[in-house]
Amino acid sequence: MHTHAFADGIARHALDSLMSHMAAEYFTKFDGRLSTLVSQLRAHGFDRAVLCQIATKPEHFVPIMAWSKAILAGEFGEDAARMIIPLPSVHPADPERHARLAEVARCGFKGVKLHPYFQHFTLDSPDMLDYFRAVADAGLFAEVHCGYDAGFPFEEICGPRRVARVIGEVPSLRFMVTHLGGWQDWDEAARILIGQPIDIEMSMTVGMCEPSLLRDMLMRHPGDRIYFGSDWPWSDHAKILPFLAGCGLPQSRMEALMGGNAERWLGIAGGAS
Numbered sequence: 001m002h003t004h005a006f007a008d009g010i011a012r013h014a015l016d017s018l019m020s021h022m023a024a025e026y027f028t029k030f031d032g033r034l035s036t037l038v039s040q041l042r043a044h045g046f047d048r049a050v051l052c053q054i055a056t057k058p059e060h061f062v063p064i065m066a067w068s069k070a071i072l073a074g075e076f077g078e079d080a081a082r083m084i085i086p087l088p089s090v091h092p093a094d095p096e097r098h099a100r101l102a103e104v105a106r107c108g109f110k111g112v113k114l115h116p117y118f119q120h121f122t123l124d125s126p127d128m129l130d131y132f133r134a135v136a137d138a139g140l141f142a143e144v145h146c147g148y149d150a151g152f153p154f155e156e157i158c159g160p161r162r163v164a165r166v167i168g169e170v171p172s173l174r175f176m177v178t179h180l181g182g183w184q185d186w187d188e189a190a191r192i193l194i195g196q197p198i199d200i201e202m203s204m205t206v207g208m209c210e211p212s213l214l215r216d217m218l219m220r221h222p223g224d225r226i227y228f229g230s231d232w233p234w235s236d237h238a239k240i241l242p243f244l245a246g247c248g249l250p251q252s253r254m255e256a257l258m259g260g261n262a263e264r265w266l267g268i269a270g271g272a273s
């Protein structure tokens with residue numbers, strides 16, 4: 001439910017500029033190219049991946065839409081067209097946001113990705129609640145970065161408490177919570193969000209969240225509302241999968257986590273294609 005990638009020509013520059021804001025412990029060894037993402041997915045047995053994109057300025061909507069459509073049209077290969085599920089991004093401060101959200105839906109995309117730090121908003125502000133209502137009205141889901149971010153000061157603008165408030169205030173919104181409810185704010189996420197009827201993705205937790213707490217969260221959350229995510233290239237499937245294999249999750253929970261729930265969320269047919 002959560003990957004990132006860039007066109008070959010800009011991947012290096014994009015990653016270097018992102019890493020210039022991060023501590024070295026978070027650097028990635030991957031090149032961030034779409035072609036590398038596809039080969040990593042294949043190598044680790046994944047059929048599909050959601051590609052999250054972030055418009056850091058309103059005008060980025062246009063190139064992001066063009067690239068998303070080009071992926072589906074096969075311009076980056078048949079495997080990418082079949083395996084990648086792009087999520088475009090409509091900047092919350094875009095004066096044309098309503099028309100843009102409608103365009104995203106009309107073009108057949110299922111949702112939009114949002115990132116409060118890169119897009120400079122507080123998750124549960126009145127303006128954002130209006131934005132989330134517009135996302136729901138367009139028939140889209142919102143996948144939102146939750147918790148702190150490695151590239152920014154630890155200033156709480158999208159933590160678990162705010163996630164709960166958005167879900168409560170906009171019940172019509174299909175909200176995909178990321179990072180098990182709040183990156184580096186997992187005690188709070190475990191207290192407020194885990195076990196609740198919310199949809200939650202687990203990227204950037206393995207190797208970062210204390211393993212017994214992580215296993216407890218993966219076990220305790222409703223089995224039909226928990227989703228695998230890697231945040232590739234910011235983590236390595238080769239490290240996440242062995243951790244999950246050693247967690248002792250019941251097989252049905254594991255299957256739901258590794259794809260069954262995502263197929264239902266995305267409205268796609270199951271299995272390899």
Ligand SMILES: [Zn+2]
Nearest residue numbers: 002004052231
């Ligand atoms: Zn991400």
